[in-house]
Amino acid sequence: MSFASHLEKTTHSTASSIGHAPAAVPAQRGEVVVSLALRHAGTRIVTLRYEVCGDAELPAVFVAGGISANRHVGSSEAFADAGWWEAQVGAGRALDPRRHRLVAFDWLGSDGSLDAVIDPADQADAIACVLDALRIERLEAFVGCSYGAMVALQFAARHRARLNHVVAISGAHRAHPFSSAWRALQRRAVALGALQCDESHGLALARQLAILSYRTPEEFAERFDAAQVVDGRVRVAAEDYLDHCGAQYTARTSPLAFQRLSESIDLQSVAPECIDVPVTVVAVQEDRLVPIADSLDLAQRVRGPTRVQVLRSLFGHDAFLKEEAAIAAVLNHALNHTLQPAATSHSPIAIEAAA
Amino acid sequence: MSFASHLEKTTHSTASSIGHAPAAVPAQRGEVVVSLALRHAGTRIVTLRYEVCGDAELPAVFVAGGISANRHVGSSEAFADAGWWEAQVGAGRALDPRRHRLVAFDWLGSDGSLDAVIDPADQADAIACVLDALRIERLEAFVGCSYGAMVALQFAARHRARLNHVVAISGAHRAHPFSSAWRALQRRAVALGALQCDESHGLALARQLAILSYRTPEEFAERFDAAQVVDGRVRVAAEDYLDHCGAQYTARTSPLAFQRLSESIDLQSVAPECIDVPVTVVAVQEDRLVPIADSLDLAQRVRGPTRVQVLRSLFGHDAFLKEEAAIAAVLNHALNHTLQPAATSHSPIAIEAAA
Incomplete structure (x- = not known):
């Protein structure tokens, strides 16, 4: 080379x-x-x-x-x-x-x-x-x-x-085949966002899904409490945290880079x-x-x-x-x-x- | 009453x-x-x-x-x-x-x-x-x-x-707060689909995510093998199964019903x-x-x-x-x-x- x-x-x-x-x-x-x-x-x-x-x-x-x-x-x-x-x-x-x-x-x-x-x-x-x-x-x-x-x-x-x-x-x-399935669905979230030229929305969802795979139910049970009804919708306690994770990630990550590197893991x-x-x-x-x-x-x-x-x-x-x-x-x-x-x-x- | x-x-x-x-x-x-x-x-x-x-x-x-x-x-x-x-x-x-x-x-x-x-x-x-x-x-x-x-x-x-x-x-x-977070992201997938008037696409993704929470890594390890490259993309072994699950579900489920019943669990x-x-x-x-x-x-x-x-x-x-x-x-x-x-x-x- x-x-x-x-x-x-x-x-x-x-x-x-x-x-x-x-x-x-x-x-x-x-x-x-x-x-x-x-x-x-x-x-x-x-x-x-x-x-x-x-x-x-x-x-x-x-x-x-x-x-x-x-x-x-x-x-x-x-x-x-x-x-x-x-x-x-x-x-x-x-x-x-x-x-x-x-x-x-x-x-x-x-x-x-x-x-x-x-x-x-x-x-x-x-x-x-x-x-x-x-x-x-x-x-x-x-x-x-x-x-x-x-x-x-x-x-x-x-x-x-x-x-x-x-x-x-x-x-x-x-x-692992289960982890691969999890990542494939993250890539689908990005693809779903891309359909409407809203890749960052899809990428944020993908990142939030990834976070769930990175962490544990035990940690969430310690950090987060019960869901609440807000403006006619149910909002679960982890959503503020997940919003933060999504926003932070999309600010610094190219959706294409995410797709190709996520694939690479699989x-x-x-x-x-x-x-x-x-x-x-x-x-x-x-x-x-x-x-x-x-x-x-x-x-x-x-x-x-x-x-x-x-x-x-x-x-x-x-x-x-x-x-x-x-x-x-x-x-x-x-x-x-x-x-x-x-x-x-x-x-x-x-x-x-x-x- | x-x-x-x-x-x-x-x-x-x-x-x-x-x-x-x-x-x-x-x-x-x-x-x-x-x-x-x-x-x-x-x-x-x-x-x-x-x-x-x-x-x-x-x-x-x-x-x-x-x-x-x-x-x-x-x-x-x-x-x-x-x-x-x-x-x-x-x-x-x-x-x-x-x-x-x-x-x-x-x-x-x-x-x-x-x-x-x-x-x-x-x-x-x-x-x-x-x-x-x-x-x-x-x-x-x-x-x-x-x-x-x-x-x-x-x-x-x-x-x-x-x-x-x-x-x-x-x-x-x-x-459980972790399961609630998982469902909240499923609802976000439906919402992302709805933004582009493609609710069934979003609902299919939500169902596929739900399937991962219903099953186990051990089952996937038995059923599914390694990922493959197909037409310049990586396709993981579980995707055919997940496609089937999504299509079957969207054929019989209203996105609104899913949203409101999923919320109800939380x-x-x-x-x-x-x-x-x-x-x-x-x-x-x-x-x-x-x-x-x-x-x-x-x-x-x-x-x-x-x-x-x-x-x-x-x-x-x-x-x-x-x-x-x-x-x-x-x-x-x-x-x-x-x-x-x-x-x-x-x-x-x-x-x-x-x-």
Whole structure:
């Protein structure tokens, strides 16, 4: 694959000079234009936008979140806005740019300019292009959450020589058929809105439906009370919250990007037997989108050494965003303890309850 | 309340003369026009449509299902179409019109002519009007499933002198806040369709969303495989099934009726402490719409004697329609064993696993 690269902004200051700002570390954004062979849609010229934080000499860790996440994982001096995983990124945190060079990118398709079927395997290949552009031969780890975990597994299967360790949080080797049905109906909501050129209305409904899959009945029972009659209609207690979720999402998301990335989740299909790098599998017992049985199946079938950590969380699939201390502990453990090769490929899986 | 009544059709033959037809029993349909004080929408003149099957001398059992059910519970000589609970109704079945006089009605609002907030308590009062019209003073039992169970509890709280026993299957004293959120989004799908004068499209989506709440991930995992790429789009394996569910539902359901009955579920609120008739609570462990914790809470708080039966089912909330043998056993037990008053109102609940 050919590529052209452009650096948007670079800072190489290393002194920590500003009051409460994070210790200054080099951070850079850039983009690379590559010709990428998509699995279902032919070869396309695409622009990949990345962000890197940490010295080039440090071991590199690729970080990827859900389909709504982006290249800005955590704030830095150069890019001071809060990142989507702010609680885990920064000096003294689990993903510390003074110890690792953190790399992330905007998902292929996330800018809404690619109206094509996008396979999670395509994302893995795109990430390999980003690493080429950055001259990173090998990742110390690929930390992925949700869709990012799916792509991490694809990367491990397709670019085995380029990474030492996968940390797959709340994502598995397949999309569960029930979760796929749930997402298909979200896409239908967007399509229904599009029929009347009101895509944002449809996208808001899709997001609200997605929220129900990310969270748990237990959380809603704690937060929300009984329905009320308002102006001749029944309004349930969660509707204000759901309105907020919908409005916030439509303000920053292209309906086409949502459609294509939502579809992409449903194409996830990696044979775990093709993965022979060490894998840390993090599963949440209350996750209604990625049933824990799928995570355990993944862990049992991968060929590399495996560690399974099971969390309990009222927040279900969103635990990776909400259970800050438990996720920090998982990440610290995963990045500081080398997984030993298993005695045999069929040795029992050690399941650890996370702190 | 005043009422006028009209009998649509009556048969009083008692001989079983036709090959495999059910033993002939009297069956009749009728309607009664009443003035009904709605809890949230003032007094309205409404038409209530009922069906009765079984001799007038037999003890009466009122039968009610989900919001999509109607007065035709099971087939008879007079009304030969299959009813919505055909497996449970008929000679030799759990609900046997040779042993009980079975009464059912079309939900208030189900014909789409009542554009008002309908409380489950209104349904209970409407049922009392139907019983008045039929000169039924007292029910041997009120067997309700899903929304029908909610209404049965309302009937017990509001018309205590008119029934001996409630059988509440997969329905509780409150709507769970998470399930309410799920239904609110279904109503938003109908509203989104209505904005573009395509209510049936919106209603189909709402029904498909409802189906996901009625069933379980475990069933989908057994039935459906991986997604496929079809004509440049991802199509998940459950979409054919969901299309079928949507089309079937929109062919027979008024969008307004769906909106108002769906809302009604979310208004369910009965203090269990106000119920002092015997109650059989039937809960399904896999039910994602009516969490078993709510059913157990109900059983612990009612003042009358209580029996709890817990089923396991791959079909979740739809178990009352799908687990024919287990539900038949539950009904046979409930209708043939008198519940003894508890020693105290706080005695421990005996939980029985159903066959």
